[in-house]
Amino acid sequence: MTNNTTRVSLACVLSATALLAGVAAPAATAAPAAPHTDAGHPARQIPFTAAEVTERGDGGYAITWRAPGVRQVAVRANGRTVAVGGSTGRVTVRGLPAADRQWFDLVPDRGQRLRLADRLVELDGAVNFRDAGGYRTKDGQWVRMGAVYRTDSLDKLTDADLAKLKRLGIAVDYDLRTASERSAAPDRLPEGVRYVVANVAGDEEHGRR
Numbered sequence: 612m613t614n615n616t617t618r619v620s621l622a623c624v625l626s627a628t629a630l631l632a633g634v635a636a637p638a639a640t641a642a643p644a645a646p647h648t649d650a651g652h653p654a655r656q657i658p659f660t661a662a663e664v665t666e667r668g669d670g671g672y673a674i675t676w677r678a679p680g681v682r683q684v685a686v687r688a689n690g691r692t693v694a695v696g697g698s699t700g701r702v703t704v705r706g707l708p709a710a711d712r713q714w715f716d717l718v719p720d721r722g723q724r725l726r727l728a729d730r731l732v733e734l735d736g737a738v739n740f741r742d743a744g745g746y747r748t749k750d751g752q753w754v755r756m757g758a759v760y761r762t763d764s765l766d767k768l769t770d771a772d773l774a775k776l777k778r779l780g781i782a783v784d785y786d787l788r789t790a791s792e793r794s795a796a797p798d799r800l801p802e803g804v805r806y807v808v809a810n811v812a813g814d815e816e817h818g819r820r
Contacts, residue, residue: 656722656723656751657722657723657724657725657751657752657753658678658679658680658681658719658721658722658723659676659677659678659717659719659725659747659753660677660678660679660747660751661675661676661677661747662674662675662676662677662678662717662725662727662745663675663676663727663745664713664715664727664728664729664745665729666713666729666731667703669705670705671703671704671705672703672704672705672707672713672715672729673701673702673703674686674694674700674701674702674703674704674715674717674727675700675701676696676699676700676717676725677698677699678698678699678717678719678722679698680698680721681697681698681719681720681721681722682697682698682720682721683695683696683697683719683720684696684697684698684700684717684718684719684720685717685718686700686702686704686715686716686717686718687715687716687718688704688707688713688714688715688716689707689708693707693715711732711775711778711779712728712729712732712757712779713728713729714726714727714728715727715728725753726756727745727756728742728745728756728757730742730744730745730756732760732775732779734768734769734772734775734776735768735769735771735772736765736767736768736769736772736799737762737763737764737765737767737768737772738763739761739762739763740760740761740762740763741760741761741762742756742757742759742760743758743759743760743761744756744757744758744759757779757780760781764796765784765798765799765800766796766797766798766799767799768799768800773799773800773801774801776800776801776804777801777802777803781800781801781804782804782805783804783805783806783807784798784800784804784805784806784807785807785809786798786806786807786808786809786810787809787810787811788810788812789810789812790810793808
């Protein structure tokens with residue numbers, strides 16, 4: 612991306628190499644690590660072929676999934692079951708306590724559970740801060756959520772936004788913009804977050820501060 616309104620900045624706890632290779636690593640976030648899957652043991656696989664969580668404007672959450680071969684799926688949040696469905700489901704969950712991100716565990720009667728949240732993280736000073744996880748891979752595994760985020764400009768973040776990013780465990784900000792874009796609208800980051808210049812346009816040497 613070459614302009615400030617559409618630029619991408621990656622705030623994450625992975626190295627750039629791991630990100631490009633699609634490798635998920637343990638993250639310093641409130642989301643526990645996803646269970647390990649083993650392609651050689653069907654009982655250990657995640658059986659979901661599709662699943663998504665979408666926060667609604669009324670405070671509820673729409674949750675959909677498909678899990679062929681599964682008879683029942685329990686939807687759990689905050690340590691309790693909030694909905695139950697079959698191999699294909701579409702439910703709306705309401706009445707949950709306020710949280711920076713609401714996480715849901717989709718627990719099948721066979722195979723591994725899947726942990727998801729809405730990809731969009733609401734911030735006052737950025738309109739497109741999104742989780743890069745929550746997608747199924749070709750080999751049937753899932754990209755872990757809560758590890759890598761992509762976003763638009765971070766120069767207008769509020770103090771409340773900075774506090775939220777701190778609670779989410781953001782550790783590194785990879786800034787992909789050109790030097791002129793970074794100079795015109797420098798990122799505002801929580802204290803302690805490492806800032807790395809990763810200029811994809813290649814108009815200067817990469818560096819960090």
